[in-house]
Amino acid sequence: MENMCASVESSVRTQLDSISSISMNIVYSNAIKMNFREFSTTFQRDGTAPADQAASREKAMAIHDIVTAMIGAYQSASEINLYTMDGSCVEAGYWLRTTTVDLERLPWYSQTLALNGHKYITAPVVNRELPAKGENQKSQKFISLVRLFLDTDGKPEGIVEVVQDCDRIFSLSSQLESQNPDSRVFIYNSRQELVYPYVSDSSYPDYYAMITHTAAAEGQAGVLNTESSGKFLFTYQTIEGYDWTVILVRPQSAFYKSLSLFRTTFFLIGALSILVTLFICFFISKRLTAPLEKLTAATGKITISRVLDEKKVNLTSADSSIKELSLLCESIRSMYEKLRSTSQEVLLSKSEETRAKFQAAQSLINPHFLYNCLTNISVMAEENMNEDIIRMCRYLCDYFRYISSSREMIVPLKEEIFYTECYLNCMQMRFHEGFTYNMNIGEGTEQIYIPKLIIQPIVENVFKYGFQITPPWQLSISSYSENGQWYLKVEDNGGLLSEEKKEELLKLYENLDMNKEWNSLQIGNMGLKNVCLRLRLLYATEAVFQIDCSTPGRTSFIVGGPIYQSREEYYEHHPEL
Known part of the structure; x- marks a missing residue:
C-alpha cells in the first residue's frame, strides 16, 4: 500500500509539474509576450481597419504556433488560454480562436490576483467544449493551472491558464484501482477539496479529516475506524510543492482476504x-x-x-x-x-448386636411387671379377694406367655392391644370403681406391625406417676394413621406433668447417647426411656415420641413410626434385624 501510494503521488506530481512547466515557459517566453502585447493592442480597438484585423489574427496564429511547439504533437495539455487584463482571450491548443470574457466572473480570478504570479490550481470543473479521454469521457472534467503575466515593473499584464484532462492527471490512480478493486485512492488539494475521484459522490467519508485526527506519520500504514464502513487500513503521501495529499485506503477485511486461501488450506491440512x-x-x-x-x-x-x-x-x-x-x-x-467375607461377617455381627440390644431392652420389662403383679396379688390376698386372685392369675398367665416369648420383636397392633387389656384388667380388679379405661382403635390400624411391649411401659408409668390424684382414674388408649405413619396415644386424667417437666423429658430423650444407654440398662425407672430407646433403634429418625400437656387435666404420650403391613416388609427395610 505504501508503494502504491508513493507511485500515485509521483504520477500526479509529474503531471502537475508538466502543466506548471508549460505555464512557466509561456510566462517567460519573450516571443509569446511580444505577440501577446501586440495582439492585445490591435484586438481591442473599435472600428479596427482590415489591416489591423489581419495583424491581430496573425499575432494569434503566432501565439498558437509557439504554444503548439511547447506542448508538442501529443498535446501535454488539453488547452491553453491567454487572457489580457481587460478580458481578451486567445485559446490555443485544441481550439484556435479569440474571445472576450468577463474575468471577474471566472471562479479563479480573485485567487490568482492575490497570488501575484504564483500558481493557482482549480478543482475539477466540467468543460463540454474540450474532448475528454478514458474514464473522463462521461464526466468531462478538467483541472486548470492559472498564473499571472507580470511586466518588468511587477504589474499584472495578463493571465495564462493551462487546462488539463483529469483522466491524464489521475491515470495511474484509475489504473491501480482497476487492478486492485478493494483499494481506493483519494486525493485532496491544498484547500482540502476532494479532486479525485473527480466524479461527485457524497457517500465518501472525509478521510482527510480522519487522518488529521489520527496524527499518523506520512508514508506509514495505519488503521481508521469508521462508524459506517468499519475498519480501514490507510497510508498517505503529501505532494511536495503543491500541498496535495494522496490517501490510499483498503478495508481491513479485504486486506486479510488474500490470506484466506492459505489459511483455509493450512487448516484443512x-x-x-x-x-x-x-x-x-x-x-x-x-x-x-x-x-x-x-x-x-x-x-x-x-x-x-x-x-x-x-x-x-x-x-x-x-x-x-x-x-x-x-x-x-x-x-x-x-x-x-x-x-465379601469381611463384609458378611461385619453385617452378621451388627445384626446380632442390634437384635441382642433390642431383646435386652425388652427383657427388662418382664421382671419389672412381675414384681408389680405379685405385689398386687399379695394385697388382694390380705383382703381375701380369692375369686379376683384367680382371675388375675389367669390374666397374668396369658400376659406372661406373651411377654416371655422372644421370637418376634414386632407384632400386630391388635395383639399388643389384647395383652395390654389383660394388664389393665388386673389393675381394674385391684382398684375396682377407682379406675376405668377405654380403647379407641382406628379402622385399618389393627394389622399394622408395631414393636412388641411398646404400650405396657407407658401404662405402668401412668400408674406410678400420673395417678397421684384422688380417684376415679381414667386411662384412654387410641390408635390412628397419617401420611404413612402409625400413632399410639395413651392419655390419663392425672394432669400432673408441667410444661417445664415435659420439655425437660423430651430434651433428655432427644439427646440420649445410644451406646452409653445400652451399657447402663437396669431394671426399674426405665419405662419411658426404654420405649424411646427401642423406637430409635427400630426406626431411627422416623421414630415418633411426643408428650402433650395442652389439654387441661390431661397428659398424653404419643409414639409412632412408619407403617409396615407384614413382618417380611419390615425386615426388608431393616435387614440388620
Whole structure:
C-alpha cells in the first residue's frame, strides 16, 4: 500500500509539474509576450481597419504556433488560454480562436490576483467544449493551472491558464484501482477539496479529516475506524510543492482476504493431519487398553449389593499378556473375595448386636411387671379377694406367655392391644370403681406391625406417676394413621406433668447417647426411656415420641413410626434385624 501510494503521488506530481512547466515557459517566453502585447493592442480597438484585423489574427496564429511547439504533437495539455487584463482571450491548443470574457466572473480570478504570479490550481470543473479521454469521457472534467503575466515593473499584464484532462492527471490512480478493486485512492488539494475521484459522490467519508485526527506519520500504514464502513487500513503521501495529499485506503477485511486461501488450506491440512493422528493413536490405544477396559468393567461390578449377596459372584479375568495387568487383576480378585467375607461377617455381627440390644431392652420389662403383679396379688390376698386372685392369675398367665416369648420383636397392633387389656384388667380388679379405661382403635390400624411391649411401659408409668390424684382414674388408649405413619396415644386424667417437666423429658430423650444407654440398662425407672430407646433403634429418625400437656387435666404420650403391613416388609427395610 505504501508503494502504491508513493507511485500515485509521483504520477500526479509529474503531471502537475508538466502543466506548471508549460505555464512557466509561456510566462517567460519573450516571443509569446511580444505577440501577446501586440495582439492585445490591435484586438481591442473599435472600428479596427482590415489591416489591423489581419495583424491581430496573425499575432494569434503566432501565439498558437509557439504554444503548439511547447506542448508538442501529443498535446501535454488539453488547452491553453491567454487572457489580457481587460478580458481578451486567445485559446490555443485544441481550439484556435479569440474571445472576450468577463474575468471577474471566472471562479479563479480573485485567487490568482492575490497570488501575484504564483500558481493557482482549480478543482475539477466540467468543460463540454474540450474532448475528454478514458474514464473522463462521461464526466468531462478538467483541472486548470492559472498564473499571472507580470511586466518588468511587477504589474499584472495578463493571465495564462493551462487546462488539463483529469483522466491524464489521475491515470495511474484509475489504473491501480482497476487492478486492485478493494483499494481506493483519494486525493485532496491544498484547500482540502476532494479532486479525485473527480466524479461527485457524497457517500465518501472525509478521510482527510480522519487522518488529521489520527496524527499518523506520512508514508506509514495505519488503521481508521469508521462508524459506517468499519475498519480501514490507510497510508498517505503529501505532494511536495503543491500541498496535495494522496490517501490510499483498503478495508481491513479485504486486506486479510488474500490470506484466506492459505489459511483455509493450512487448516484443512492441519485438521486432516490431526484426524489421521487421532485415528492411529486410537487404534494403538484400543489394542493396548483392551485388557484395562475388561479390568475396569470387572471392578465396576464391585457394588455393595454384589458384595453382600450370599451367592458367590466371580469377577471376570482381564486376559492380558502384560504381566503387570495380570498381577493387578489377580490382586483385585483377591481383594474382592476378602471384602465379601469381611463384609458378611461385619453385617452378621451388627445384626446380632442390634437384635441382642433390642431383646435386652425388652427383657427388662418382664421382671419389672412381675414384681408389680405379685405385689398386687399379695394385697388382694390380705383382703381375701380369692375369686379376683384367680382371675388375675389367669390374666397374668396369658400376659406372661406373651411377654416371655422372644421370637418376634414386632407384632400386630391388635395383639399388643389384647395383652395390654389383660394388664389393665388386673389393675381394674385391684382398684375396682377407682379406675376405668377405654380403647379407641382406628379402622385399618389393627394389622399394622408395631414393636412388641411398646404400650405396657407407658401404662405402668401412668400408674406410678400420673395417678397421684384422688380417684376415679381414667386411662384412654387410641390408635390412628397419617401420611404413612402409625400413632399410639395413651392419655390419663392425672394432669400432673408441667410444661417445664415435659420439655425437660423430651430434651433428655432427644439427646440420649445410644451406646452409653445400652451399657447402663437396669431394671426399674426405665419405662419411658426404654420405649424411646427401642423406637430409635427400630426406626431411627422416623421414630415418633411426643408428650402433650395442652389439654387441661390431661397428659398424653404419643409414639409412632412408619407403617409396615407384614413382618417380611419390615425386615426388608431393616435387614440388620
